[in-house]
Amino acid sequence: MSDTPRKWSRAALSDALLRFAAERAMQTREFDRRVADLPADTPGQASLRAALGAAKAWEAAVLWVAWRLRPRTSIDT
Structure with a gap:
């Protein structure tokens, strides 16, 4: 059984989660800046x-x- 399909699915899921989290982080930081501008x-x-x-x-x-x-990548492969 080949290991390739599992690696590709892990990579795709990881990439999607990274993009999603990065977009959410940018939105959160923008909201944080807006909240900081509100009166105390x-x-x-x-x-x-x-x-x-x-x-x-x-x-x-x-x-x-x-x-x-x-x-995971290996130097040997």
Whole structure:
């Protein structure tokens, strides 16, 4: 049984997750900049900060999974 189809599917999934997480990270950073521009007494500021923190943690987890899915390469092959 060939190992190639599994490697290709892992690579494709990893690439898709990396693109998705990168796009989400850019959106989160833009939202973070917008929240930073709000007045300090804005209602819900703490909730916004908590949501941003959760989004950043989620993005980090998706990036970690994407990198772990990357097919390993060897110098010998």
